[in-house]
Amino acid sequence: MKFVYLFLLLLCVPNALADGLPDLGDSSQLALTAQDERRIGEEIMRDVNASGDVIKDIEVVDYLQNLGYRLAANSGDAPQKFTFFVVQDPSINAFALPASIIGVHSGLIMASSSESELASVISHEIGHVTQHHIARMIAQQKQDAWQSFAAMAFALLAARSNPQLAGASMQAAQAGAIQKQLDYTREHEREADRVGLQILSQAGFDTRAMPAFFDKLMKGTRFYEGSAPAFLRTHPLTTERIADVRNRVEQLPYRQVTDSPEFNYTRAKLRAMVGNPNQAVQWFQSILNDKKYVDEAAQRYGLAVAYLRANKLESAREEVAWLRNKAPRNPMIETLAGNLLVAMGNERQAEAQFKQGLAAYPNHRGLIYGYGELLLATGQLDAAVKLITDKQQAYPDDPYFYELKSQAYTRLGKNLLRHQAQGEAYYLRYNLPAAIEQMEIALRSGDGNFYEMSGVEARLKQMRSMLAEPKR
Numbered sequence: 001m002k003f004v005y006l007f008l009l010l011l012c013v014p015n016a017l018a019d020g021l022p023d024l025g026d027s028s029q030l031a032l033t034a035q036d037e038r039r040i041g042e043e044i045m046r047d048v049n050a051s052g053d054v055i056k057d058i059e060v061v062d063y064l065q066n067l068g069y070r071l072a073a074n075s076g077d078a079p080q081k082f083t084f085f086v087v088q089d090p091s092i093n094a095f096a097l098p099a100s101i102i103g104v105h106s107g108l109i110m111a112s113s114s115e116s117e118l119a120s121v122i123s124h125e126i127g128h129v130t131q132h133h134i135a136r137m138i139a140q141q142k143q144d145a146w147q148s149f150a151a152m153a154f155a156l157l158a159a160r161s162n163p164q165l166a167g168a169s170m171q172a173a174q175a176g177a178i179q180k181q182l183d184y185t186r187e188h189e190r191e192a193d194r195v196g197l198q199i200l201s202q203a204g205f206d207t208r209a210m211p212a213f214f215d216k217l218m219k220g221t222r223f224y225e226g227s228a229p230a231f232l233r234t235h236p237l238t239t240e241r242i243a244d245v246r247n248r249v250e251q252l253p254y255r256q257v258t259d260s261p262e263f264n265y266t267r268a269k270l271r272a273m274v275g276n277p278n279q280a281v282q283w284f285q286s287i288l289n290d291k292k293y294v295d296e297a298a299q300r301y302g303l304a305v306a307y308l309r310a311n312k313l314e315s316a317r318e319e320v321a322w323l324r325n326k327a328p329r330n331p332m333i334e335t336l337a338g339n340l341l342v343a344m345g346n347e348r349q350a351e352a353q354f355k356q357g358l359a360a361y362p363n364h365r366g367l368i369y370g371y372g373e374l375l376l377a378t379g380q381l382d383a384a385v386k387l388i389t390d391k392q393q394a395y396p397d398d399p400y401f402y403e404l405k406s407q408a409y410t411r412l413g414k415n416l417l418r419h420q421a422q423g424e425a426y427y428l429r430y431n432l433p434a435a436i437e438q439m440e441i442a443l444r445s446g447d448g449n450f451y452e453m454s455g456v457e458a459r460l461k462q463m464r465s466m467l468a469e470p471k472r
């Protein structure tokens with residue numbers, strides 16, 4: 001949870017300091033240059049990726065990123081500057097970090113009863129980003145204030161991760177003191193609501209979901225198992241604020257919106273990943289028995305994922321068969337069918353399944369990962385390299401593609417290519433020194449042709465100059 005430290009550090013700003021903010025868009029007063037922001041963003045993402053709390057399941061990642069980009073594309077900012085990730089955490093929360101990075105808790109996705117509800121919270125966070133709220137808070141900080149906030153944020157983190165620690169109660173008391181300072185100002189909240197609602201509307205979602213979900217969060221603290229949703233602590237909700245949003249919504253056209261199948265399947269998948277596998281199985285079984293669902297296919301999908309986790313493969317197969325007969329074709333079902341065949345040891349059938357799936361959905365990463373891993377596991381190394389090289393055109397920034405390639409080259413005995421691919425993977429995981437080291441090993445490997453050697457040399461030179469860029 002190291003990234004939480006950075007997050008806290010950057011949000012620990014007394015409300016008093018946030019008064020008298022510079023005018024919107026007055027970037028001359030912002031402390032962060034584009035280059036600073038990129039560096040901070042890379043540091044945050046390195047911590048985020050190293051944290052065990054981030055969900056790596058590629059279908060969950062892709063779902064949230066696609067939703068995030070769809071919303072960001074309607075924000076007036078360039079969507080590519082945004083990064084979205086999912087934290088494995090049952091509490092209901094989402095947060096914006098510097099460098100246009102937005103984190104969403106799995107608990108928020110599961111608690112949203114419609115895709116428009118989920119989209120309304122993400123839009124609100126995008127609103128904080130486009131209005132430069134964090135940068136404006138940072139701009140007001142002095143160096144010494146930063147240091148004391150850093151110390152306190154660290155104490156909070158230590159108290160959270162190890163309550164038995166000597167002095168933890170004192171730290172927790174300090175932690176409570178900062179917790180009060182974590183809120184955005186009311187003005188920030190109003191702005192983020194206003195901008196978020198515009199984004200939600202332009203992206204084609206049901207705008208009524210925003211006040212409805214906020215209302216549910218505020219009133220329904222008991223419904224959400226005890227403590228108030230974490231979102232309420234960092235984004236204080238008031239009845240006045242909700243009424244304000246509701247008034248704005250009334251001036252917008254009414255729109256009936258259907259949830260995407262991916263929203264329903266992603267929620268079910270996240271639910272199937274909670275707790276021990278047998279409990280997850282029971283959870284879906286009881287929903288299906290009591291017919292407490294809107295979308296039966298999503299519950300069957302969740303049950304199949306839970307069965308697969310519990311290693312009850314025959315039961316999983318029955319659910320997948322139901323989905324293939326009764327539900328509209330979907331790449332997430334195709335991927336699950338392939339992964340299940342792999343788990344059952346039916347490599348031939350799994351291969352045919354992934355091929356069929358990719359013929360219909362050539363860019364679905366769940367299928368690409370599954371097929372690539374299968375090709376490696378069955379020793380079809382050239383085919384694995386060919387698949388990944390082909391699919392990299394659509395995903396040039398995916399480090400896992402390079403890691404798969406590096407594994408294939410290792411077993412093919414191609415050392416230059418192995419280390420070059422590993423170097424690119426480190427680069428994309430924001431570890432520049434390790435990337436440079438791999439490129440140096442690649443050059444010394446002695447098994448590359450002239451063309452390959454020059455390629456590595458040029459890339460190494462580029463990476464070294466990036467490392468030499470002056471730090472602020």
Ligand SMILES: [Zn+2]
Binds near residue numbers: 189235
């Ligand atoms: Zn907010």
